[in-house]
Amino acid sequence: MVPIVSIIIPVYNKASYIRETLQSALGQAYPNTEIILVDDGSSDGSFEILQEYFEKYPEKILLIDQENQGVSAATNNGIQAAKGEYIQFLDADDLLSPYKIANQIKLLEGQPESVLATCEWRMFKNDPKQSYSIPYGVFQDFGSGLDLLLRFWNNQEMMQPAVYLTHRKLIDKAGPWDETLTINQDGEFFARVLGNADKVCYEPIGKVFYRTPGETNVSQQKSEKATKSLLDSYRCYERELLKFEDSERVRIALKKVYQKFIYDVFPHYPHLIKEAEACIKKLGISQKTYIMGPKFQKLSRIFGFKNALRIKRWLPPRSPLRGK
Structure with a gap:
C-alpha cells in the first residue's frame, strides 16, 4: 500500500505567497498526499485564499481555522489532524520541487521508522529559478540524527525544516512543538526528532526553496x-x-x-x-x-x-x- 504523506502548512498573513506554496504542494509527483492548512488567525485575506483552494480540492485539502496562537500551536494542530504515515512540514512562503516527496519516499522504502530523509535547500527572494545554494556540509548521509546535529552545531550550519520527510512514529516519539518558544521552534523540535533518528538519508535530486525573510521578520x-x-x-x-x-x-x-x-x-x-x-x-x-x-x-x-x-x-x- 502506498503510504499517505501529510503536508502540514501553518499560515499566518501570507496572502502574497500562499498560492505559490499551495501550487508546489499540489504539484507533487507523489500521488498519495493530503494537505493540511492551519490558518492561525490571519487578517490579510490568507484565509479566504485557503478556503478557495479547500473548496476546489476538498478531497485533497483539510482546512483548520484557529484563533492566533502561534506557529507551534498551529503545527501541533496540523499533526493531530494528519492521517499520513509520513509528515512533510512546509512554511507558507516556501516551495517544494515536484519530485521532492516522491524521491524521498523511494529512498525510505524498506528503512525502519527511525530513519528520515533530507534534501538540498536553496534560497530565493522572488523567483525560485534564481535560487542559490549555501556551501554547507549537511547535504549528505549521516550515520545518526545526532551526527547531523553535531554538524550543525560545530559548523554553524542548518537545515530548513521542509527538507525532512519524517515517519509519523518518529515525530510522536519526539513529542510536540514547544508552544512556549517564539523563535527557533523548528530547530528545537527537530533537535528532538534527530536525537531519536538512527540514520539520515540524503536525497540529492529533490529541492526545497526557502524564501529569504523580510526586514520585518529579521527585526522581530x-x-x-x-x-x-x-x-x-x-x-x-x-x-x-x-x-x-x-x-x-x-x-x-x-x-x-x-x-x-x-x-x-x-x-x-x-x-x-x-x-x-x-x-x-x-x-x-x-x-x-x-x-x-x-x-x-x-x-x-x-x-x-x-x-x-x-x-x-x-x-x-x-x-x-x-x-x-
Whole structure:
C-alpha cells in the first residue's frame, strides 16, 4: 500500500505567497498526499485564499481555522489532524520541487521508522529559478540524527525544516512543538526528532526553496523577547540531547551553540549573555573552542573570544555575501 504523506502548512498573513506554496504542494509527483492548512488567525485575506483552494480540492485539502496562537500551536494542530504515515512540514512562503516527496519516499522504502530523509535547500527572494545554494556540509548521509546535529552545531550550519520527510512514529516519539518558544521552534523540535533518528538519508535530486525573510521578520527576531526565547531553545537542546548521549563531543558542540548565541547577541542584552556564559561553564568543557569563519577564529585565538567580539564590533563592516 502506498503510504499517505501529510503536508502540514501553518499560515499566518501570507496572502502574497500562499498560492505559490499551495501550487508546489499540489504539484507533487507523489500521488498519495493530503494537505493540511492551519490558518492561525490571519487578517490579510490568507484565509479566504485557503478556503478557495479547500473548496476546489476538498478531497485533497483539510482546512483548520484557529484563533492566533502561534506557529507551534498551529503545527501541533496540523499533526493531530494528519492521517499520513509520513509528515512533510512546509512554511507558507516556501516551495517544494515536484519530485521532492516522491524521491524521498523511494529512498525510505524498506528503512525502519527511525530513519528520515533530507534534501538540498536553496534560497530565493522572488523567483525560485534564481535560487542559490549555501556551501554547507549537511547535504549528505549521516550515520545518526545526532551526527547531523553535531554538524550543525560545530559548523554553524542548518537545515530548513521542509527538507525532512519524517515517519509519523518518529515525530510522536519526539513529542510536540514547544508552544512556549517564539523563535527557533523548528530547530528545537527537530533537535528532538534527530536525537531519536538512527540514520539520515540524503536525497540529492529533490529541492526545497526557502524564501529569504523580510526586514520585518529579521527585526522581530532581534527583540529581547525573541533573544530570550532563542536562549531557552538552546537550553532545550542541552536538556534533551544529553539524554541521548552525555559525552565530551556533545558538550563541546553545545558549548559552540552558546558561543554562537553570544556572537549573535553581543553587545546587546548583557544579562542574557551572562546566562549563556553560565550555561557554558556548567557544561564543564575546558577545551578552547572556536566558531565562525577563519578571520574571527584567528582573532579569538590571539585575543580571546570576548575580545574578538569587541574588535569585530569596531571593525568596518564587510561587503555582504549572498545568503548571509
